[in-house]
Amino acid sequence: MIVNDDTVSKALQYLSEDPHPVALARKDLMDAENRSKVAFAEALLSAEGPVEIRKATAETDGLYRDAKAVEAGALGELERHRARAKAADMIIEVWRSENANARAAERVR
Numbered sequence: 001m002i003v004n005d006d007t008v009s010k011a012l013q014y015l016s017e018d019p020h021p022v023a024l025a026r027k028d029l030m031d032a033e034n035r036s037k038v039a040f041a042e043a044l045l046s047a048e049g050p051v052e053i054r055k056a057t058a059e060t061d062g063l064y065r066d067a068k069a070v071e072a073g074a075l076g077e078l079e080r081h082r083a084r085a086k087a088a089d090m091i092i093e094v095w096r097s098e099n100a101n102a103r104a105a106e107r108v109r
Helices: 005-015 021-044 050-061 060-108
Strands: none
Touching: 005 060, 021 050, 021 060
């Protein structure tokens, strides 16, 4: 068998975690996005000059750039957990298929 019972057990355990890591990562991403918006708004309000210059100043503000970096990290973490959940689903499907094939082979004998 390609997939052993221990691997399936770990996959099921990951998928049954509550709260699920995907949900937590999604919340962290939303929090990071909100912090980015606040940092941009604060930088925009503190800048002076025409609107385009104020926007450019806000986008280059250190706090805003830091918030965007945190946001990018949160997005990466969300994608990592989505990939892990997809892999866990695939492991379970392969295990099911292997077991179905084994049962079918037993009936043929």
